[in-house]
Amino acid sequence: MTEVYVVYREKMLGAIYANERDAVLDKGRLEEMGYSEVRVQRVPVWTTNMIPTKEEAKARREAEEDKAMQRMQECI
Numbered sequence: 001m002t003e004v005y006v007v008y009r010e011k012m013l014g015a016i017y018a019n020e021r022d023a024v025l026d027k028g029r030l031e032e033m034g035y036s037e038v039r040v041q042r043v044p045v046w047t048t049n050m051i052p053t054k055e056e057a058k059a060r061r062e063a064e065e066d067k068a069m070q071r072m073q074e075c076i
Contacts, residue, residue, distance in 0.1 A: 006043050009035045 005023035007014040009030050017023040023040045030038045052060065 003042050004045050006041045007038065008041065009038045011037060014038075 005017045005020050007017070007023050007026050007030070014030065015023075015026055017026070020040070020042070027038050027040050
């Protein structure tokens with residue numbers, strides 16, 4: 001999983017950076033400008049190779065439906 005670094009200022013999204021160093025530098029710059037609430041947050045990002053294909057999604061859905069049917073039959 002890829003991560004990005006998000007800078008928030010005054011509880012609003014300020015910028016998104018690919019590496020932490022740039023985010024920390026921007027945080028310092030914003031603090032020097034007088035912003036009192038500035039923070040950097042590491043955020044995971046889903047990459048396109050992590051998104052299931054249509055076939056994988058269909059197979060996963062069918063497996064979940066089969067499990068639900070088995071649970072229903074066990075209750076009967």
